[in-house]
Amino acid sequence: MSDYADFINENNAKFFWQPMENPQNAVKKRPDVIAKGEGCWIWDINGHKTFDAVAGLWSSNLGHSNQRIRNAIVEQLDTLPFYNSFRGNTNNKAVELSVELTKLMQPDDVQSVVFCNGGSDAVETALKLARQYWKLQNQGDRTKFISLKQGYHGTHFGGASVNGNINFRRMYEPLLPGCFHVETPWLYRNAFGLDDPIELGKQCAVMLEREIIFQGPDTIAAFIAEPVQGAGGVIVPPENYWPLVREICDKYGILLIADEVITGFGRAGEMFGTRLWNVKADLWCLAKGISAGYLPLGATAVGRKVFDVFMNDTSGRGSIGHGYTYSGHPVAAAAALETFKVMADENIVGNVKTVGAHFNKRLQEFKKYDCVGDVRGIGLMVALELVEDKAKKTTLSKSNNLLSRLARNAYERGLTVRTSGANMILSPPLIATMTDIDYIVDTLHAAFAEIA
Numbered sequence: 001m002s003d004y005a006d007f008i009n010e011n012n013a014k015f016f017w018q019p020m021e022n023p024q025n026a027v028k029k030r031p032d033v034i035a036k037g038e039g040c041w042i043w044d045i046n047g048h049k050t051f052d053a054v055a056g057l058w059s060s061n062l063g064h065s066n067q068r069i070r071n072a073i074v075e076q077l078d079t080l081p082f083y084n085s086f087r088g089n090t091n092n093k094a095v096e097l098s099v100e101l102t103k104l105m106q107p108d109d110v111q112s113v114v115f116c117n118g119g120s121d122a123v124e125t126a127l128k129l130a131r132q133y134w135k136l137q138n139q140g141d142r143t144k145f146i147s148l149k150q151g152y153h154g155t156h157f158g159g160a161s162v163n164g165n166i167n168f169r170r171m172y173e174p175l176l177p178g179c180f181h182v183e184t185p186w187l188y189r190n191a192f193g194l195d196d197p198i199e200l201g202k203q204c205a206v207m208l209e210r211e212i213i214f215q216g217p218d219t220i221a222a223f224i225a226e227p228v229q230g231a232g233g234v235i236v237p238p239e240n241y242w243p244l245v246r247e248i249c250d251k252y253g254i255l256l257i258a259d260e261v262i263t264g265f266g267r268a269g270e271m272f273g274t275r276l277w278n279v280k281a282d283l284w285c286l287a288k289g290i291s292a293g294y295l296p297l298g299a300t301a302v303g304r305k306v307f308d309v310f311m312n313d314t315s316g317r318g319s320i321g322h323g324y325t326y327s328g329h330p331v332a333a334a335a336a337l338e339t340f341k342v343m344a345d346e347n348i349v350g351n352v353k354t355v356g357a358h359f360n361k362r363l364q365e366f367k368k369y370d371c372v373g374d375v376r377g378i379g380l381m382v383a384l385e386l387v388e389d390k391a392k393k394t395t396l397s398k399s400n401n402l403l404s405r406l407a408r409n410a411y412e413r414g415l416t417v418r419t420s421g422a423n424m425i426l427s428p429p430l431i432a433t434m435t436d437i438d439y440i441v442d443t444l445h446a447a448f449a450e451i452a
């Protein structure tokens, strides 16, 4: 190993306080340092090569060495590395991106986009726009948010408040007041003992409506959810759920926010997750795949209904007191513009449909292992949920290190996977081929055969 590799390994977690990690653990069990990427493959600092079945973090959708995106970034760096877009300013790449993104979301009736730096920002922006939307209409009582248990919406105070997992909430309480959580339509584990997806979709919609009535419909600003829950363990809702949610939101005049940070830009087999369910949201949170992970970028897409209220405001309160220094960063915008072109030229969404169907089919093979309770997914987002006792669906205990041993074994065999709670999460780049999928599945089988 080189002196440089020694230096990096030595300093790995010494000064770098890593996200979602206890610094005590990071120092004891240092993470692998990834130092190089090419296509779907990554190399750690020691030169060990693995297939990146995490895609960076649901983000490197076009792989790690796309020359077209690289060239677009370099060209923009040589032209204008940065200029802000605060009131009275803008830059041409941000304008271009707003045109292209709005065009891409024409079928969803998107009228405008607000740029930011990532998913948490996009959620924060959506929540704030939702509150302002109501204030502009003199319905200032509409301040509350409803979201789903198990949902993940990033780490800002707004996102943490609507998050449905205690791990991201407890240490930061008290959170935003007026945030309430309802049951997720999660077939494998639901509170109603239902095993018919359509019944479950209906039941969960009823629970949402009951919560709205209980709170007082005219106090609710918005309902926010992921079209397919990602970090919560790839929970795919029944097909009737989102259409029912849209109906309920319309019935009570509540805004619908789709957090598409993972599902946006093709991961679930449609360009946007809401399209899976033939639903139009009012606000969409976008990040990750928007720039294929090449540079930090996020956006909140605004539907016509919301946009019109701001555009037609006569009270003088329509200016948004919100935005970031790097909103509409020209280099990130250049990366996104090229990402859209590559996606169209290479029919990436079509690839996800074909390859994703093969992936989901093959992963069913893992049901044969006693430790695998559930296999679920859609497109190129999949989770294997591990259990202590399959018949009783006993959740894997925190002290059971089976999942981390499996992930380690896979890594040593040349496959990087992600563990989250009791789930092994697989989200390969969207350029993955059938051969890549077979490689992932076969490598995992070898790891399960040895460890499980």
Ligand SMILES: Cc1ncc(COP(=O)(O)O)c(C=O)c1O
Pocket (backbone or CB within 6 Å): 118, 119, 120, 121, 123, 152, 153, 154, 155, 226, 230, 231, 259, 260, 261, 262, 287, 288
């Ligand atoms: C659905 C969803 N929303 C928001 C976020 C937060 O995004 P970021 O980590 O870019 O702030 C994530 C991150 O994984 C996410 O999955």
